[in-house]
Amino acid sequence: xxxxxxxIPVRGLGExxxxxxxxxxxxxxxxxxxxxxxxxxxxxxxxxxGAMERxxxxxxxxxxxxxxxxSVRILRRRGxxxxxxxxxxxxxxxxxxxxxxxxxxxxxxxxxxxxxSARRIRDGIRxxxxxxxxxxxxxxxxxxxxxxxxDVAIGSAGLIPVLDLRGTADAYxxxxxxxxxxxxxxxxxxADLVMGKSTGVPVAIVRGLGDxxxxxxxxxxxxxxxxxxxxxxxxxxxxxxx
Amino acid sequence: xxxxxxxIPVRGLGExxxxxxxxxxxxxxxxxxxxxxxxxxxxxxxxxxGAMERxxxxxxxxxxxxxxxxSVRILRRRGxxxxxxxxxxxxxxxxxxxxxxxxxxxxxxxxxxxxxSARRIRDGIRxxxxxxxxxxxxxxxxxxxxxxxxDVAIGSAGLIPVLDLRGTADAYxxxxxxxxxxxxxxxxxxADLVMGKSTGVPVAIVRGLGDxxxxxxxxxxxxxxxxxxxxxxxxxxxxxxx
Numbered sequence: 001x002x003x004x005x006x007x008i009p010v011r012g013l014g015e016x017x018x019x020x021x022x023x024x025x026x027x028x029x030x031x032x033x034x035x036x037x038x039x040x041x042x043x044x045x046x047x048x049x050g051a052m053e054r055x056x057x058x059x060x061x062x063x064x065x066x067x068x069x070x071s072v073r074i075l076r077r078r079g080x081x082x083x084x085x086x087x088x089x090x091x092x093x094x095x096x097x098x099x100x101x102x103x104x105x106x107x108x109x110x111x112x113x114x115x116x117s118a119r120r121i122r123d124g125i126r127x128x129x130x131x132x133x134x135x136x137x138x139x140x141x142x143x144x145x146x147x148x149x150x151d152v153a154i155g156s157a158g159l160i161p162v163l164d165l166r167g168t169a170d171a172y173x174x175x176x177x178x179x180x181x182x183x184x185x186x187x188x189x190x191a192d193l194v195m196g197k198s199t200g201v202p203v204a205i206v207r208g209l210g211d212x213x214x215x216x217x218x219x220x221x222x223x224x225x226x227x228x229x230x231x232x233x234x235x236x237x238x239x240x241x242x
Numbered sequence: 243x244x245x246x247x248x249x250i251p252v253r254g255l256g257e258x259x260x261x262x263x264x265x266x267x268x269x270x271x272x273x274x275x276x277x278x279x280x281x282x283x284x285x286x287x288x289x290x291x292g293a294m295e296r297x298x299x300x301x302x303x304x305x306x307x308x309x310x311x312x313s314v315r316i317l318r319r320r321g322x323x324x325x326x327x328x329x330x331x332x333x334x335x336x337x338x339x340x341x342x343x344x345x346x347x348x349x350x351x352x353x354x355x356x357x358x359s360a361r362r363i364r365d366g367i368r369x370x371x372x373x374x375x376x377x378x379x380x381x382x383x384x385x386x387x388x389x390x391x392x393d394v395a396i397g398s399a400g401l402i403p404v405l406d407l408r409g410t411a412d413a414y415x416x417x418x419x420x421x422x423x424x425x426x427x428x429x430x431x432x433a434d435l436v437m438g439k440s441t442g443v444p445v446a447i448v449r450g451l452g453d454x455x456x457x458x459x460x461x462x463x464x465x466x467x468x469x470x471x472x473x474x475x476x477x478x479x480x481x482x483x484x
Contacts, residue, residue, distance in 0.1 A: 148404035148424030182390030190432035
């Protein structure tokens with residue numbers, strides 16, 4: 001797609017609390033360039049948006065009633081683990097609620113509309129610097145069949161979440177069969193390589209992606225709003241494992 | 243985990259055929275440094291190892307009998323699509339067999355033991371240059387619940403496939419809950435961002451990963467052999483969706 005890509009951790013961001021202007025904070029910490037992608041972890045987005053709930057700090061299972069509340073469907077239970085579908089359509093453990101990297105006595109919920117969260121950060125960055133970037137809100141999900149978690153996109157803005165390569169040819173001139181690439185998820189996972197889970201780096205920049213992954217503006221300057229909820233989340237009807 | 247990371251596509255590798263020495267080809271094309279990770283697509287590994295079968299070039303479904311043969315269990319069928327488990331334990335579409343980026347009239351099977359394939363490339367690179375690298379063999383898989391494919395690791399060498407962060411603390415000093423990170427899958431997905439599906443770039447370098455993802459040598463110089471098959475593939479017993 002491109003020459004090379006850099007994954008750049010953004011350090012020294014300071015504490016995020018309800019009302020923190022993430023776009024301003026990011027612009028103060030790093031010099032962004034055209035078509036950077038800014039990856040922001042769900043945890044700081046939820047904190048900035050106040051999507052937090054009090055839980056009993058001495059009860060390790062105190063967030064479980066929240067998990068039930070935030071789920072529209074429970075898919076599996078094993079011991080304390082609940083795999084459920086959230087109202088966004090994400091299928092993940094504990095409805096995406098967790099307690100790590102939040103203050104004791106609090107649980108972070110998923111943002112109400114993570115695509116909108118991403119758009120807000122993107123628009124904030126453009127408003128301050130005039131720079132067109134893509135934004136991904138990332139979270140850590142498990143997968144079926146494979147051990148371990150990876151970071152995926154739960155929201156995005158300014159990007160084509162799933163790149164459709166149908167009709168393009170492979171290196172032999174043969175039309176490609178497997179053709180819809182979830183670029184936003186590959187971006188989220190790549191960014192996690194410089195974030196870690198314990199290092200307190202909640203933002204990373206992915207620099208050098210090809211223009212084809214960015215959502216083009218229309219001739220009148222307006223833009224298509226594509227995001228993870230519409231493009232990546234699979235409807236139950238087309239899902240073979242629900 | 244680290245400072246920054248570079249994703250570097252390796253261009254100009256030339257045609258890979260049965261018997262091609264991939265390690266030699268890679269060393270000729272790029273100057274590797276200590277703790278680079280070399281990501282090689284399954285397709286060129288299968289070609290180099292001769293894991294290819296003739297198919298009728300005029301029948302788009304001619305590889306389907308191979309899919310049945312290479313599967314130990316069929317999980318779902320919908321139209322022409324088969325989701326099955328391979329004898330490695332991978333759950334994927336069409337037993338990982340496909341026809342893109344191979345010569346007309348041929349289908350590429352998965353390598354017999356992709357961890358061994360990765361070790362062979364790693365040992366070949368060390369033999370030629372003395373450089374210790376990690377190697378990932380990547381392939382393109384779909385996922386449940388989410389649209390689009392991403393690249394994941396089907397084999398690895400010199401790496402800790404799933405990094406266990408249990409016992410480490412988050413930024414608040416609280417012990418992490420979600421703790422096993424499938425680093426090799428994040429590496430494979432990141433590498434795909436510079437490979438694309440149609441650009442004929444079958445190798446990429448991930449440079450700058452922290453030492454903690456590399457498999458340490460024992461005091462006597464021997465190394466632990468950890469790979470994707472043992473560490474990432476989930477046994478049916480611990481899988482909630484099989």
